[in-house]
Amino acid sequence: MGIFKRLKTITMAELNGLLDGIEDPIAMLNEYSREMEQEIVKGQKALARQIFVEKKQAILISQLKTLVDKRTRQAKLAIEHGEEAIAKLAVQEKLTQEKQLHLYQEQLEALKGQTKILVEKLDELKETYNQLQHKKVLLASRANVAQSMKQIQKATVSFHTDDIARGVARAEDRILMMEAEVQAGNQFTAPLAQIDAAYDSYVSEEELSKELEKLKNQI
Template sequence: MGIFKRIKTITTSGINGLLDKTEDPIVMLNEYLREMEQELNKAQSAISKQLFAENKQAALIAETTEYIGQRTRQAALALQKGDEAAAKLAIQEKINLEQQLSLYKQQLDAIKEQTIVLQDKFSELQNTLNELKQKKTVLVSRANVAKNSKQIQNITVSFGADSIFRGVTRMEEKILFLEAEVQVGGNPLNPLNSTDTTVSEEAIADELNKLKGEKDAI
């Protein structure tokens, strides 16, 4: 059992790690807002049903009240005609209707209380949604700034100012070397590049006389 528990823990942590990497804050914020809007729609639908039940109950109370008035008039009319049995029957129905009316009113009070609770919940959800929308605007702005900063950091890490500076220095040295080659190649004092190969007769005679003098001395 210990091994299986460890495997489950490792697997769960791995999945959670992947989820943390794939979660986009902005996407998740939009998802949370959609969920909140869905809850708000559910609350609004519940309020609509509650108000319908409330109106229906109020109509039932009005109808029962009307029936009570009818039975009261029927009982009075039966007594005027001397029909005591009909009067008792009307009074009995009147009493039953009054009992039902009392129950209907209690039910209406309970429905109204539920309506108030739902309306309060709806207002609370609506305020929360508005706050989340405002917070989302701020968080999206912060997320964009953070992403841009991270991209800049990644660029700095990838290339690095030091490597760029070394590259520029290397190119500068190469240019200096090329410039030196140009200067050496164009110097008229370079004997390798001299185009004047003419030797004067006087210089030849001087060298010849030197050689002759050295020979006579020997």
């Protein structure tokens, strides 16, 4: 049993890791928003049905009140005319309708209480939805920043420092080679320059004889 449990644990860990990798936080927030919108629509429909039932109940109560008033007038009229049996029937129906009226009124109060609770729940749902919308904007901004930073970090990590160090070393070697070539060139050109200078300062025997003869003539 131990090995099967370990295999199950490994499998679940891999599945959870896969799900974490494909979960898009912005898509998740959008999905939550859609779900809440659907709940709001359901709540509004339920409230509409509740209000309809409440109004129907109010109409029944109004009709019963009218009927009770009618039976009361009939009973009074029968008594005035000495029609005891008719008066008794009218009073009996009046009492029956009054009991029904009382029951309908209690039901209406219960419906109003349910309607109030439904309105409060719907308002809470709408408020939660509005808060989610505001929070979604903030979280979307944070997610974009985090994603950008993640991409920057990924790009930074992708650089290979060893390759960079080798590249710098090659550049340094190239510069050293260039400096060596310049120095080597100077060693070849300097002696030539010295020979040229010495040649330029050399006085020939002919020049020396002419200068001596010139001085003698001046004397």
